[in-house]
Amino acid sequence: MAETTTAQPTRPAGGHPAPGGPASERPAAEPPAAKRRVRRASRQGRLWPAHVLLSLGAVVTVFPLLWQVLTSFKSFGESTRVPPTIWPEHWQWSNFSTVFDSIPFGDQFVNTVLMTLIRTVAQLLLCSMAAYAFARIRFPGRGAIFLGFLAVLMVPSQLFLLPQYQIMQDLGWLNSLQALSVPGMFSAFGTFLLRQFFLGLPGELEEAARLDGANPFTVYWRIALPLARPGLLALGILTFLWSWNDLMWPLVVNTDPAQMPLSAGLASLQGSHMTDYPVLMAGSLLATLPVIVVFVAMQRHFIQGIAFSGMKG
Amino acid sequence: MSPETETAGAKGAPPPVIPVTPVTSVTALDERQLRRRERKFHNRDKWWGYALIAPAGLGLAVFYLWPVLQTLYYSFTEWGPFGGTTWIGIENYRTLVSDPEVWQSLGNTLFYTVLVLLGIPVAMVLAVLLNLKGMRGTGFYRTLYFLPVVTMPAAVAVVWRWLYNGDIGIINEALAKIGIDGAYWVSDPSTVRFAVAAVGVWMTVGYNMILLLAGLQGIPQDYYEAASLDGAGRVRQFFSVTLPLLSPTLFFTTVLSVIQSLQVFDLIYMILGANTAVGPTNPAYSEGQTVVMLFFQKSFYDNQRAYGAAIVCVLFVLIMALTALQFRLQKRWVHYG
Numbered sequence: 323m324a325e326t327t328t329a330q331p332t333r334p335a336g337g338h339p340a341p342g343g344p345a346s347e348r349p350a351a352e353p354p355a356a357k358r359r360v361r362r363a364s365r366q367g368r369l370w371p372a373h374v375l376l377s378l379g380a381v382v383t384v385f386p387l388l389w390q391v392l393t394s395f396k397s398f399g400e401s402t403r404v405p406p407t408i409w410p411e412h413w414q415w416s417n418f419s420t421v422f423d424s425i426p427f428g429d430q431f432v433n434t435v436l437m438t439l440i441r442t443v444a445q446l447l448l449c450s451m452a453a454y455a456f457a458r459i460r461f462p463g464r465g466a467i468f469l470g471f472l473a474v475l476m477v478p479s480q481l482f483l484l485p486q487y488q489i490m491q492d493l494g495w496l497n498s499l500q501a502l503s504v505p506g507m508f509s510a511f512g513t514f515l516l517r518q519f520f521l522g523l524p525g526e527l528e529e530a531a532r533l534d535g536a537n538p539f540t541v542y543w544r545i546a547l548p549l550a551r552p553g554l555l556a557l558g559i560l561t562f563l564w565s566w567n568d569l570m571w572p573l574v575v576n577t578d579p580a581q582m583p584l585s586a587g588l589a590s591l592q593g594s595h596m597t598d599y600p601v602l603m604a605g606s607l608l609a610t611l612p613v614i615v616v617f618v619a620m621q622r623h624f625i626q627g628i629a630f631s632g633m634k635g
Numbered sequence: 636m637s638p639e640t641e642t643a644g645a646k647g648a649p650p651p652v653i654p655v656t657p658v659t660s661v662t663a664l665d666e667r668q669l670r671r672r673e674r675k676f677h678n679r680d681k682w683w684g685y686a687l688i689a690p691a692g693l694g695l696a697v698f699y700l701w702p703v704l705q706t707l708y709y710s711f712t713e714w715g716p717f718g719g720t721t722w723i724g725i726e727n728y729r730t731l732v733s734d735p736e737v738w739q740s741l742g743n744t745l746f747y748t749v750l751v752l753l754g755i756p757v758a759m760v761l762a763v764l765l766n767l768k769g770m771r772g773t774g775f776y777r778t779l780y781f782l783p784v785v786t787m788p789a790a791v792a793v794v795w796r797w798l799y800n801g802d803i804g805i806i807n808e809a810l811a812k813i814g815i816d817g818a819y820w821v822s823d824p825s826t827v828r829f830a831v832a833a834v835g836v837w838m839t840v841g842y843n844m845i846l847l848l849a850g851l852q853g854i855p856q857d858y859y860e861a862a863s864l865d866g867a868g869r870v871r872q873f874f875s876v877t878l879p880l881l882s883p884t885l886f887f888t889t890v891l892s893v894i895q896s897l898q899v900f901d902l903i904y905m906i907l908g909a910n911t912a913v914g915p916t917n918p919a920y921s922e923g924q925t926v927v928m929l930f931f932q933k934s935f936y937d938n939q940r941a942y943g944a945a946i947v948c949v950l951f952v953l954i955m956a957l958t959a960l961q962f963r964l965q966k967r968w969v970h971y972g
Contacts, residue, residue, distance in 0.1 A: 369767060369769065369770060369771075372764045372767055372770065373772075375760075375761075375764060376761065376764055376765070376776050379757075379761055379780070379840075380776060380779045380780065382837075383779055383780050383782065383783060383837065383840070383841070384779050384782065386783075386791075386794050386795060386798055386837070387782060387783075387786070387794070389794070389797075389798065389805055390794045390797075393797065401803070402803050403803075404803065404808075405808070406803070406805060406808055448690045448691040448694065449691060451687040451688070451690065451691065452687060452688045452690075452691035452692060454687060455683070455684045455685075455687035455688045456688070459680050459681070459683060459684035459687070460680065460681070460684070461680065461681035461682075461684035461685060462681065464684065467688060467692060470692075470695070470696070470700060471692075471695065473700065473703075474695050474699045474700055474703075476955075477699075477703050477951065478894075478897075478898050478947070478950065478951055478954055479898070480898065480927055480930055480947045480950065481702070481703050481706045481947050481948070481951055482698065482699050482702040482703065482706070483702075483934070483947075484702070484705070484706055484709060484934055484940055484943065484944055485701065485702030485705040485706060485709075486698055486702055487935075488705075489697070489698070489702075504698075505698040505699075507694060508691055508694030508695045508698060508699065509691075509695075510695055510699065513691055537679075537683065538680055538683035538684070538687070539683060539686075539687070542687065563785055566787065567787040567788060567789070567901075569788065569789050569900070569901040569904070569905075570900055570901065570927075570931065573931075573935075574931075574935055584787075585787055585789045585790075585901075588787075588789045588790060588793060588905075589789060589904075589905060589909075592793055592796075592905065592908070593908075593909055596908070596916075599797045599800070602793050602797065603793070603794065603797065605793070606787075606789075606790035606791075606793040606794055607790075609787055609789075609790050610786050610787050610790045613785055613786065613787065614782065614785065614786065617781070617782070617785045618778070621774075621777075621778050621781070624781070624785065625777060625781060625845055628784070628842065628845065629845045629846055629848075629849045
C-alpha cells in the first residue's frame with residue numbers, strides 16, 4: 323500500500339547500504355531544546371514497564387549465581403536449614419580450603435591456565451597465518467585446501483574424539499599438558515573467521531609494501547596482523563572461553579586429578595562431595611571466577627567478539 | 636566482468652554495484668598493471684602460501700580431518716578386547732536401531748533442543764526492550780544477561796543441582812511459601828527433562844539476545860519513520876518492519892541453537908551425576924541422558940568404541956539433516972532485503 327511510496331526511495335537496492343552513493347540519511351529537523359527535554363522525560367516515563375520486565379529477567383538470570391556465592395560461605399548445617407537463611411550467619415571461609423583439600427586445586431588451576439594460554443596463543447598464530455594465505459596469496463590448490471578446512475568446520479566435535487584419544491594414547495601423552503592442549507591448537511573455525519576479517523581489510527598498504535620488496539611473511543606480520551586486531555581479539559576471547567570451560571576432552575584424556583583442568587576437577591569434586599553444597603558452591607565459584615573477572619573487565623570486547631562470530635561448538 | 640575476489644572484492648564494495656563507467660576504466664587499467672606485477676611475484680609467493688598454511692593445515696589434517704574418516708570407519712567395525720578392529724558392515728547400525736537406550740537419548744536430546752528454542756522468543760522480547768528508543772542502562776542489563784553465557788557449564792550444573800534440590804533447594808522453599816509441593820526436579824523421571832531444559836534456556840538467552848540486538852540495531856530508523864508516517868502503530872510496526880527485517884538474524888540464531896543443543900553434554904552430564912560401574916546413582920538418568928552422553932558412556936566407560944562411533948555418526952547425520960531442513964524451510968519465512 324502506502325508503504326511502497328514512502329519506504330522505497332530511501333531504500334537502496336538489495337538492502338545493502340548504497341556504497342559511495344549520496345548519503346541516505348536526511349538531516350533530522352532539530353526540535354527546540356525545551357520540547358526535546360519534555361519528550362525525553364515523557365519517554366523515560368513510558369519506559370518503566372520495560373525496565374520492570376528487564377529487571378525481573380535480570381534477577382532470574384543473576385539469582386543462581388548470587389545464591390552460589392552466598393551458599394559458598396555458609397556452614398553445611400546452615401545450608402540445610404529449612405527456612406533458609408539469606409545471608410550466612412558466620413562467613414565460613416573454610417569451605418574454600420576444603421576444596422583445596424579435596425582436589426589438587428592449585429595444580430588444576432595451573433593446568434587450566436596453561437591449557438587455555440597454549441591453545442589461545444597457538445590458534446591466534448596458526449589460524450592467522452593460514453587465514454592470511456587464504457585471503458591474500460594465490461597458489462595452486464588453494465581452493466581445494468580451503469574446502470578441507472570448511473569440511474572440518476561443519477563436523478560436530480564429538481566425531482574427532484575417539485581417534486584423537488587414540489593418537490594421544492599412541493604418543494603416550496595421556497595425563498599430560500600436551501594432551502590437554504595440542505589438538506585445541508588448531509582450528510578451522512578460527513582460520514575461517516580471520517580469513518573473512520583479512521578479506522574485509524583494504525589491501526593498498528599491503529600491496530605498497532610488496533612493491534617495496536617486502537616478502538609475504540613480513541607483510542602479514544608487520545602490516546596485516548596489526549590491522550586485524552579486532553578479529554584476533556574476537557578469536558582470542560572465544561578460544562579462551564571455550565578452552566577454560568571445556569569438559570569432555572579433559573575427562574577423556576586426563577584421568578589423573580593432578581593433570582585435570584578445573585572443569586574436570588569439578589566433576590570429581592561433585593563425585594566426592596555429592597551433597598556438601600557449600601563446598602561444591604565454593605569449588606564452582608573458584609573455577610568460574612577468573613572468567614567472570616575477565617569478562618567484566620573486557621565485557622564490550624567479549625560481547626562484540628561473540629556476537630561477531632557466533633560461538634563455536 | 637568477472638569479479639576478482641582477491642583485489643576488487645576485498646575493497647568492501649559489493650560486486651553488483653560496480654558499474655561500467657569511464658571512471659572505473661582507469662582503475663581497471665591500474666589493476667591490470669598490478670596483476671602483471673603480481674604474476675611476477677606469483678611463483679615465489681606460492682611457496683610462502685604453502686608455508687603459512689602448513690602448520691594449521693597439517694594439524695587439522697592429523698587431528699580433525701583424518702579422525703572424521705577414522706570414526707566413520709570404526710562405526711562399521713567391531714572393537715576387539717585388546718584393541719584392533721574387525722569389519723562387520725552395518726551391524727552396529729542395526730543394533731543401534733533396535734537399542735531402546737539410543738531412542739531414549741535421541742528423544743531426550745530433541746526434547747531439549749525444542750525447549751531451548753523456546754528461549755529465542757524470550758531473548759527477542761529482551762532485545763526489543765533493550766532497543767527501545769531512549770532506553771537507559773542497556774550496558775548494565777547486557778552484562779547481567781550475558782553472565783550465564785560465559786560461566787563454565789560444569790559449574791552452572793553444580794549450582795542448578797543445588798537450586799533444584801528436592802529437600803532443601805531454594806526453588807522448592809520458594810514454592811512451599813505459596814503452597815506448592817515441589818518435585819525432586821532432577822532426579823524425578825517426569826520432571827528431569829524440563830528442569831534441564833530450563834537451565835539450557837537460562838544459559839543461552841543472553842547469547843541469543845545479543846545476536847538479536849545486533850540484528851535490531853541494523854534495521855534503518857527510516858523504515859520506522861516511514862511506517863509511522865503511514866499510520867502504522869507500534870504493534871503493526873513490529874510485525875511489518877521489525878519481524879521481517881529481523882528474520883535473517885532469527886534464522887541464524889535458530890540454526891545455531893539447534894546445532895548446539897543437539898550436542899549438549901557438559902550441563903546435563905554434570906546435573907545428572909556420574910554413571911558408575913554399578914549403574915547411575917540418579918533414578919532419572921536415562922530420562923535425562925543425551926546422545927553425546929550415551930556416546931561418551933559407550934566409548935570411554937563401556938569400551939564399545941565402535942558402537943560409540945556409530946552413535947556419533949548418527950548424530951552427525953541428524954544435525955546435517957535438521958540444518959538442511961531449516962535451510963529449505965527458510966524460504967517460507969526468512970525475508971532477505
